[in-house]
Amino acid sequence: MVLADLGKRINAAVSQALSNEQDDYVTNVETMLKAIAMALLENDVNVKLVSGLRNNIKTKLLGDKTANKNVSQAQVKKLIQKTVFDELCALVDCEATPYQPTKKKTNIIMFVGLQGSGKTTSCTKLAVYYSKRKFKVGLVCADTFRAGAFDQLKQNAIKAKIPFYGSYTETNPVTVAAEGVDKFKKEKFDVIIVDTSGRHHQEGALFQEMIEISQAVKPDQTLMVLDASIGQAVEQQSKAFKEASNFGAIILTKMDGHAKGGGAISAVAATKTPIVFIGTGEHIQDFEKFTPKSFVSKLLGIGDIESLLEQFKTFSNKEDTKATIENIQQGKFTLLDFQKQMQTIMKMGPLSNLANMIPGMGNMLSEFSEEETSRKMKKMVYVFDSMTKEELESDGRLLIENPTRLIRIARGSGTSVLEVEMILMQQQMMARVAQGAKQMGGLPGVPGQNAGGMPKLTPQMMQQAQQRMKQNPGMMKNMMNMFGGGAGGGFPDFGALGAGGMPDMQEMMKMMQDPQMQQMAQRLGMGL
Numbered sequence: 001m002v003l004a005d006l007g008k009r010i011n012a013a014v015s016q017a018l019s020n021e022q023d024d025y026v027t028n029v030e031t032m033l034k035a036i037a038m039a040l041l042e043n044d045v046n047v048k049l050v051s052g053l054r055n056n057i058k059t060k061l062l063g064d065k066t067a068n069k070n071v072s073q074a075q076v077k078k079l080i081q082k083t084v085f086d087e088l089c090a091l092v093d094c095e096a097t098p099y100q101p102t103k104k105k106t107n108i109i110m111f112v113g114l115q116g117s118g119k120t121t122s123c124t125k126l127a128v129y130y131s132k133r134k135f136k137v138g139l140v141c142a143d144t145f146r147a148g149a150f151d152q153l154k155q156n157a158i159k160a161k162i163p164f165y166g167s168y169t170e171t172n173p174v175t176v177a178a179e180g181v182d183k184f185k186k187e188k189f190d191v192i193i194v195d196t197s198g199r200h201h202q203e204g205a206l207f208q209e210m211i212e213i214s215q216a217v218k219p220d221q222t223l224m225v226l227d228a229s230i231g232q233a234v235e236q237q238s239k240a241f242k243e244a245s246n247f248g249a250i251i252l253t254k255m256d257g258h259a260k261g262g263g264a265i266s267a268v269a270a271t272k273t274p275i276v277f278i279g280t281g282e283h284i285q286d287f288e289k290f291t292p293k294s295f296v297s298k299l300l301g302i303g304d305i306e307s308l309l310e311q312f313k314t315f316s317n318k319e320d321t322k323a324t325i326e327n328i329q330q331g332k333f334t335l336l337d338f339q340k341q342m343q344t345i346m347k348m349g350p351l352s353n354l355a356n357m358i359p360g361m362g363n364m365l366s367e368f369s370e371e372e373t374s375r376k377m378k379k380m381v382y383v384f385d386s387m388t389k390e391e392l393e394s395d396g397r398l399l400i401e402n403p404t405r406l407i408r409i410a411r412g413s414g415t416s417v418l419e420v421e422m423i424l425m426q427q428q429m430m431a432r433v434a435q436g437a438k439q440m441g442g443l444p445g446v447p448g449q450n451a452g453g454m455p456k457l458t459p460q461m462m463q464q465a466q467q468r469m470k471q472n473p474g475m476m477k478n479m480m481n482m483f484g485g486g487a488g489g490g491f492p493d494f495g496a497l498g499a500g501g502m503p504d505m506q507e508m509m510k511m512m513q514d515p516q517m518q519q520m521a522q523r524l525g526m527g528l
Contacts, residue, residue: 006039006040006262009035009036009039010039010084012035013032013036014032014080014081014300016028016035017031017032017080018081029057029058032080032084033058036053036084037051037053037054043262044262045091045265046235046262046266046269046270049266053087053088053091056087057083057084060079060083060087061079061080085296085300089296091265091268092268092275092292092295093274093292094268094271094272094273094274096273096274097274098221098248098249098276099220099221101130101190103135105190106184106190107190107220107221108181108192108194108217108219108220109191109192109219109220109221109222109223110193110196110217110219110221110222110245111193111194111222111223111224111225112199112210112222112223112225112241112245112247113224113225113226113241114198114230115198116198117226117227117230117253118227118253118254118279119143119195120152120156120195121156121282122223122225122251122279123139123153123195124153124156124157124160124162124284125277125279126223126251126277126287127157127162127193129287129289130190131160131161135190135191136188136189136190136191137162137163137190137193138163138164138180138183138184138187138189138191138192139157139162139165139193139195140164140165140166140180140181140193140195141153141154141164141165141176141180142174142176142180142194142195142197142213143173143195143196143197143198144173144176145173145206146197149195149197150168153166153195159284160284163184163189165184166180173196173209174209174212177194178216178217180192180194181217194213196210196213197210207240210244211244214245221248221249222245222246222247222248223249223250223251224242224247224249224250224273225251226238226251226252226253227253228252228253228254229254235267235270238250238267238270239270239271242271247271247273248273249274249276250267250268250271250273250274250275250276251275251276251277251278251279252277252278252290253278253279254279255278255280274290275295276289277290278290320344321344323337324337324340324341328434331435332431333431333433333434334392334393334394334395334431335387335391335392335393335395335396335424335427336392336393337430338426339384339392342377342380346381379413379415379419380423383409383410383419383420385413387409391405391409396424396427396428399420399424400424406420406421406424
């Protein structure tokens, strides 16, 4: 992912400063600042921004040297971590509030940007994003300059089941844009997204065309699409577009690549314009709402539980989630619950993206290839599809007590009995967690729940989850290996199982003492 190397280097610099307890505090901070500044510069972040960030951190940490003499080492560490975090957030936060579409009102959104930045794909992704949130959305192709532009938007829109408008005969983009917007306005659409031609700041005619389209459709919001890999040239381009179209927000694309990406961060400061979404892949669902704290949290490997829960709620079936939560509250977690949660996870995109939202999990899952993970998840689908309704609705004991069922399921799914037993092992672990939840009068590890059954996540809970993972790296790695390379099984119902979505380790260890589970473990060669 773009900026992944930057995140690792900043993390390493902060960790080094925190670990040198016996060294001079000022020297530690100076060394850390030098390493952070170098990492930002090498990732194409503007030199003025880097200088400002370095000075701000230095002032906060070294401004009053005597203040740090009377505080504990733990407090010093917290101060360093918080200061670096806050300043990185400020780097990508211009503190401007972007436009928010409202229902039962026409909201016109116009896209602008360089050719090849991913505008048309981003138009479709945004349309799907709002459509999933019950907005009535339409797409208008006002790009008559690029050959095949309308065909691309048409193909994307049909695949995503989004109404669209364009023309093969009309060559005036202003006319096409106006006609498309008028059509969707009459049909009472909530959100109308207008795609325009890609252009360069030196192309005067195309820039004038962009201004005319804006005057014709009168957009409520103009979004500029920026390719995260463009480098430092993005600052000059952004300023030119800002002067011409006065765009109100930015969408960063191609955040799944291996380019440096710091130039896109510089564009935020150069235009004083907020980033609202980031594209993290080629698929329609690879699209995330942007917030500075979430972005920096993932950059530093802290995790972003709130975004994870938002994604889970977006892709999950409300009735299925409600039924699962009710089962857990009754002390049950069936194979059917497991199947539904896995189906939701598969809709949410690459597992690597999800792992980056969970504290401590991003680096752990980097050891497993996306291809291997996808293959194992598909095997799980085949296993569940080979079960009868009675088996799916059971708590798993039906299969444990009747091994012939395991053999039948393995044959039907084209897998081995070993693989079926591994899935059953995961389900049994979650069933034990659910039983513990009932005995405790609530979900494990979660002190409070809101009316919807979702946990009240606090920063302290997220920090505790991260600490547990850091304290037990060997155990966690073994658990991921046991779960088939981290393939989905370790993440049932993010909304119901506490901070990080991970089952409680003590509950797992208790379950391992169950005689029947030990027999299964022996067959699996685990020797528990």
